[in-house]
Amino acid sequence: MIIMESQDTDPHAPNAFEQKKRDFFRRLALSLRPTLNIHKALGLWKADNRDRHGFRNVTEHCLVEVPRCRVLAEHLRLPDAVRKKLDEAAILHDAWKQQEILLARQASEQGTSIWAAFARASEEFRAFLVEQHVDPDVIELTGGIGHLSLKTVESLLEKHCTPLEEAMLILHYVDDISRNSDWVAPATIQSATQQKVNALDLRMDACKERPLYRQLDIEGNAHLGEGTYAAVLRVGHAVEAKLSHLIRLKSGKSIPPVNLPEWIDTEVRTAIETGSE
Protein backbone atom coordinates (compact mmCIF):
# COMPACT_ATOMS: atom_id res chain seq x y z
CA MET A 1 0.00 0.00 0.00
CA ILE A 2 1.42 3.38 -0.93
CA ILE A 3 0.44 5.34 2.13
CA MET A 4 0.61 3.15 5.21
CA GLU A 5 2.80 0.17 4.53
CA SER A 6 6.27 -0.37 3.25
CA GLN A 7 6.67 -2.33 0.03
CA ASP A 8 10.11 -1.09 -0.60
CA THR A 9 12.59 -2.32 1.97
CA ASP A 10 13.20 -4.23 5.17
CA PRO A 11 10.27 -3.20 7.42
CA HIS A 12 12.56 -3.27 10.50
CA ALA A 13 15.05 -0.79 9.14
CA PRO A 14 14.41 2.91 9.55
CA ASN A 15 13.41 4.10 6.13
CA ALA A 16 13.66 7.72 5.12
CA PHE A 17 11.50 7.22 2.03
CA GLU A 18 8.64 5.69 4.05
CA GLN A 19 8.69 8.66 6.40
CA LYS A 20 8.77 11.12 3.51
CA LYS A 21 5.87 9.25 1.91
CA ARG A 22 3.72 9.51 5.02
CA ASP A 23 4.55 13.20 5.39
CA PHE A 24 3.78 13.76 1.72
CA PHE A 25 0.31 12.22 1.98
CA ARG A 26 -0.37 13.88 5.32
CA ARG A 27 0.33 17.30 3.77
CA LEU A 28 -1.73 16.37 0.72
CA ALA A 29 -4.69 15.30 2.87
CA LEU A 30 -4.49 18.53 4.89
CA SER A 31 -4.42 20.67 1.76
CA LEU A 32 -7.52 18.89 0.43
CA ARG A 33 -9.32 18.79 3.77
CA PRO A 34 -12.55 20.58 2.73
CA THR A 35 -13.13 18.05 -0.06
CA LEU A 36 -12.03 15.11 2.09
CA ASN A 37 -14.64 16.13 4.65
CA ILE A 38 -17.24 14.79 2.21
CA HIS A 39 -15.73 11.31 2.81
CA LYS A 40 -16.23 11.84 6.52
CA ALA A 41 -19.79 13.10 6.03
CA LEU A 42 -20.57 9.97 4.00
CA GLY A 43 -19.38 7.76 6.85
CA LEU A 44 -16.32 6.34 5.09
CA TRP A 45 -14.19 6.72 8.24
CA LYS A 46 -16.69 5.08 10.58
CA ALA A 47 -15.76 1.62 11.82
CA ASP A 48 -18.38 -0.93 10.88
CA ASN A 49 -19.12 -4.48 11.99
CA ARG A 50 -17.08 -6.14 9.28
CA ASP A 51 -14.01 -3.98 9.43
CA ARG A 52 -12.77 -1.64 12.13
CA HIS A 53 -11.29 0.58 9.42
CA GLY A 54 -14.68 0.94 7.71
CA PHE A 55 -14.18 2.31 4.22
CA ARG A 56 -10.97 4.25 4.94
CA ASN A 57 -9.30 2.32 2.13
CA VAL A 58 -11.56 4.27 -0.26
CA THR A 59 -10.07 7.51 1.07
CA GLU A 60 -6.54 6.13 0.61
CA HIS A 61 -7.37 5.02 -2.94
CA CYS A 62 -8.70 8.50 -3.79
CA LEU A 63 -5.71 10.24 -2.18
CA VAL A 64 -3.26 8.08 -4.11
CA GLU A 65 -4.87 9.15 -7.38
CA VAL A 66 -4.18 12.84 -6.71
CA PRO A 67 -0.38 12.85 -7.28
CA ARG A 68 -0.78 10.50 -10.26
CA CYS A 69 -3.25 12.93 -11.83
CA ARG A 70 -0.91 15.82 -11.01
CA VAL A 71 1.97 14.18 -12.89
CA LEU A 72 -0.14 13.96 -16.03
CA ALA A 73 -1.74 17.40 -15.54
CA GLU A 74 1.70 18.96 -15.24
CA HIS A 75 3.04 17.27 -18.37
CA LEU A 76 -0.10 18.24 -20.30
CA ARG A 77 0.42 21.82 -19.06
CA LEU A 78 -3.15 22.10 -17.77
CA PRO A 79 -4.11 25.49 -16.32
CA ASP A 80 -4.06 25.79 -12.51
CA ALA A 81 -7.83 26.21 -12.26
CA VAL A 82 -8.37 22.90 -14.08
CA ARG A 83 -5.71 21.16 -11.96
CA LYS A 84 -7.55 22.24 -8.83
CA LYS A 85 -10.79 20.77 -10.17
CA LEU A 86 -8.95 17.57 -11.07
CA ASP A 87 -7.60 17.28 -7.51
CA GLU A 88 -11.12 17.61 -6.11
CA ALA A 89 -12.57 15.13 -8.59
CA ALA A 90 -9.85 12.59 -7.76
CA ILE A 91 -10.69 12.90 -4.07
CA LEU A 92 -14.43 12.59 -4.68
CA HIS A 93 -14.59 10.01 -7.45
CA ASP A 94 -15.28 6.96 -5.24
CA ALA A 95 -16.89 8.68 -2.25
CA TRP A 96 -20.22 6.91 -3.01
CA LYS A 97 -18.52 3.48 -2.96
CA GLN A 98 -20.40 2.16 0.09
CA GLN A 99 -23.77 2.85 -1.48
CA GLU A 100 -22.60 1.50 -4.85
CA ILE A 101 -21.46 -1.80 -3.36
CA LEU A 102 -24.69 -2.13 -1.38
CA LEU A 103 -26.84 -1.61 -4.49
CA ALA A 104 -24.71 -4.00 -6.56
CA ARG A 105 -24.87 -6.70 -3.86
CA GLN A 106 -28.64 -6.30 -3.56
CA ALA A 107 -28.98 -6.67 -7.34
CA SER A 108 -26.81 -9.76 -7.26
CA GLU A 109 -28.90 -11.36 -4.48
CA GLN A 110 -32.16 -10.49 -6.24
CA GLY A 111 -30.91 -11.57 -9.66
CA THR A 112 -31.52 -8.12 -11.15
CA SER A 113 -29.17 -6.08 -13.34
CA ILE A 114 -25.81 -5.17 -11.81
CA TRP A 115 -25.32 -2.61 -14.60
CA ALA A 116 -28.55 -0.87 -13.57
CA ALA A 117 -27.45 -0.92 -9.92
CA PHE A 118 -24.19 0.86 -10.81
CA ALA A 119 -26.09 3.34 -12.99
CA ARG A 120 -28.48 4.09 -10.13
CA ALA A 121 -25.60 4.58 -7.69
CA SER A 122 -23.95 6.96 -10.16
CA GLU A 123 -27.15 9.04 -10.50
CA GLU A 124 -27.59 9.17 -6.73
CA PHE A 125 -23.97 10.29 -6.30
CA ARG A 126 -24.37 13.04 -8.87
CA ALA A 127 -27.51 14.30 -7.12
CA PHE A 128 -25.68 14.23 -3.79
CA LEU A 129 -22.76 16.27 -5.18
CA VAL A 130 -25.18 18.84 -6.63
CA GLU A 131 -26.83 19.07 -3.22
CA GLN A 132 -23.40 19.67 -1.65
CA HIS A 133 -22.82 22.57 -4.10
CA VAL A 134 -19.78 20.88 -5.62
CA ASP A 135 -18.49 22.73 -8.72
CA PRO A 136 -20.36 21.43 -11.82
CA ASP A 137 -17.02 20.84 -13.63
CA VAL A 138 -15.81 18.70 -10.74
CA ILE A 139 -19.07 16.71 -10.89
CA GLU A 140 -18.54 16.25 -14.65
CA LEU A 141 -15.02 14.94 -14.00
CA THR A 142 -16.19 12.44 -11.37
CA GLY A 143 -18.56 11.07 -14.03
CA GLY A 144 -15.59 10.30 -16.29
CA ILE A 145 -14.47 7.11 -14.58
CA GLY A 146 -15.34 3.45 -14.99
CA HIS A 147 -17.53 1.54 -17.40
CA LEU A 148 -20.43 4.03 -17.34
CA SER A 149 -18.17 6.73 -18.81
CA LEU A 150 -16.88 4.70 -21.76
CA LYS A 151 -19.04 6.32 -24.45
CA THR A 152 -18.24 9.85 -23.23
CA VAL A 153 -14.52 9.10 -22.94
CA GLU A 154 -14.44 7.43 -26.35
CA SER A 155 -15.98 10.54 -27.89
CA LEU A 156 -12.93 12.53 -26.67
CA LEU A 157 -10.35 10.30 -28.30
CA GLU A 158 -10.49 11.66 -31.84
CA LYS A 159 -11.09 15.32 -31.07
CA HIS A 160 -8.97 18.25 -29.97
CA CYS A 161 -9.84 18.34 -26.26
CA THR A 162 -10.38 21.33 -24.00
CA PRO A 163 -8.24 21.37 -20.82
CA LEU A 164 -11.24 20.11 -18.84
CA GLU A 165 -11.73 17.23 -21.29
CA GLU A 166 -8.03 16.38 -20.99
CA ALA A 167 -8.51 16.37 -17.21
CA MET A 168 -11.32 13.87 -17.70
CA LEU A 169 -9.04 11.61 -19.75
CA ILE A 170 -6.42 11.86 -17.00
CA LEU A 171 -8.77 10.87 -14.18
CA HIS A 172 -10.30 8.10 -16.26
CA TYR A 173 -6.88 6.63 -16.97
CA VAL A 174 -5.47 7.06 -13.48
CA ASP A 175 -8.50 5.27 -12.04
CA ASP A 176 -8.08 2.48 -14.60
CA ILE A 177 -4.53 1.78 -13.41
CA SER A 178 -5.06 2.36 -9.67
CA ARG A 179 -5.78 -0.77 -7.70
CA ASN A 180 -6.64 0.06 -4.10
CA SER A 181 -3.75 2.27 -2.99
CA ASP A 182 -0.95 0.04 -4.29
CA TRP A 183 1.94 1.13 -6.43
CA VAL A 184 1.17 0.13 -10.01
CA ALA A 185 2.13 -3.39 -11.02
CA PRO A 186 5.21 -3.48 -13.26
CA ALA A 187 4.74 -4.26 -16.96
CA THR A 188 5.62 -7.84 -17.86
CA ILE A 189 5.87 -10.02 -20.94
CA GLN A 190 2.91 -12.43 -21.11
CA SER A 191 4.28 -15.89 -21.83
CA ALA A 192 1.32 -17.05 -23.97
CA THR A 193 1.39 -14.08 -26.37
CA GLN A 194 4.89 -12.65 -25.80
CA GLN A 195 3.10 -9.28 -25.53
CA LYS A 196 4.02 -6.70 -22.92
CA VAL A 197 1.13 -6.13 -20.51
CA ASN A 198 0.94 -3.29 -18.01
CA ALA A 199 -0.95 -2.22 -14.90
CA LEU A 200 -4.09 -1.54 -16.92
CA ASP A 201 -4.23 -5.11 -18.29
CA LEU A 202 -3.40 -6.59 -14.90
CA ARG A 203 -6.04 -4.57 -13.07
CA MET A 204 -8.78 -5.57 -15.53
CA ASP A 205 -7.74 -9.23 -15.25
CA ALA A 206 -8.13 -8.95 -11.47
CA CYS A 207 -11.53 -7.23 -11.77
CA LYS A 208 -12.95 -9.99 -13.96
CA GLU A 209 -12.19 -12.57 -11.27
CA ARG A 210 -14.58 -11.02 -8.75
CA PRO A 211 -18.08 -12.60 -8.89
CA LEU A 212 -20.00 -9.30 -8.88
CA TYR A 213 -17.89 -7.96 -11.71
CA ARG A 214 -18.13 -11.17 -13.70
CA GLN A 215 -21.86 -10.52 -14.04
CA LEU A 216 -21.19 -6.88 -14.96
CA ASP A 217 -18.78 -8.11 -17.62
CA ILE A 218 -21.51 -10.20 -19.27
CA GLU A 219 -24.09 -7.42 -19.06
CA GLY A 220 -21.72 -5.16 -21.05
CA ASN A 221 -22.69 -7.06 -24.20
CA ALA A 222 -26.19 -5.55 -24.09
CA HIS A 223 -24.95 -2.00 -23.46
CA LEU A 224 -21.63 -1.80 -25.29
CA GLY A 225 -21.77 -4.63 -27.79
CA GLU A 226 -18.85 -6.34 -26.06
CA GLY A 227 -17.89 -7.57 -22.58
CA THR A 228 -17.57 -4.70 -20.12
CA TYR A 229 -13.91 -5.37 -19.35
CA ALA A 230 -12.95 -5.85 -22.99
CA ALA A 231 -14.44 -2.39 -23.60
CA VAL A 232 -12.77 -0.86 -20.52
CA LEU A 233 -9.44 -2.29 -21.63
CA ARG A 234 -9.80 -1.18 -25.27
CA VAL A 235 -10.80 2.38 -24.35
CA GLY A 236 -8.22 2.48 -21.52
CA HIS A 237 -5.37 1.67 -23.89
CA ALA A 238 -6.67 4.23 -26.41
CA VAL A 239 -6.68 6.88 -23.65
CA GLU A 240 -3.17 5.74 -22.68
CA ALA A 241 -1.99 6.27 -26.28
CA LYS A 242 -3.61 9.71 -26.44
CA LEU A 243 -2.05 10.79 -23.12
CA SER A 244 1.36 9.56 -24.26
CA HIS A 245 0.93 11.56 -27.49
CA LEU A 246 -0.12 14.70 -25.58
CA ILE A 247 2.86 14.40 -23.21
CA ARG A 248 5.22 14.25 -26.19
CA LEU A 249 3.45 17.21 -27.82
CA LYS A 250 3.34 19.45 -24.75
CA SER A 251 6.41 18.39 -22.73
CA GLY A 252 8.65 16.85 -25.36
CA LYS A 253 8.98 13.62 -23.38
CA SER A 254 8.64 10.35 -25.20
CA ILE A 255 6.99 7.75 -22.95
CA PRO A 256 5.88 4.56 -24.74
CA PRO A 257 2.18 4.04 -23.86
CA VAL A 258 2.82 0.63 -22.29
CA ASN A 259 5.31 2.26 -19.87
CA LEU A 260 2.99 5.08 -18.84
CA PRO A 261 1.79 3.59 -15.50
CA GLU A 262 5.32 2.91 -14.24
CA TRP A 263 6.57 6.28 -15.47
CA ILE A 264 3.74 8.02 -13.55
CA ASP A 265 4.69 6.23 -10.32
CA THR A 266 8.38 7.00 -10.82
CA GLU A 267 7.42 10.67 -11.05
CA VAL A 268 5.29 10.33 -7.88
CA ARG A 269 8.25 8.75 -6.05
CA THR A 270 10.41 11.69 -7.13
CA ALA A 271 7.79 14.13 -5.82
CA ILE A 272 7.78 12.24 -2.49
CA GLU A 273 11.60 12.25 -2.35
CA THR A 274 11.82 15.97 -3.04
CA GLY A 275 8.75 16.84 -0.96
CA SER A 276 7.12 18.67 -3.84
CA GLU A 277 3.40 18.19 -4.21
Ligand SMILES: [Fe+2]
Ligand atom coordinates in the same frame (compact mmCIF):
# COMPACT_ATOMS: atom_id res chain seq x y z
FE1 LIG B 1 -11.44 4.56 -8.10
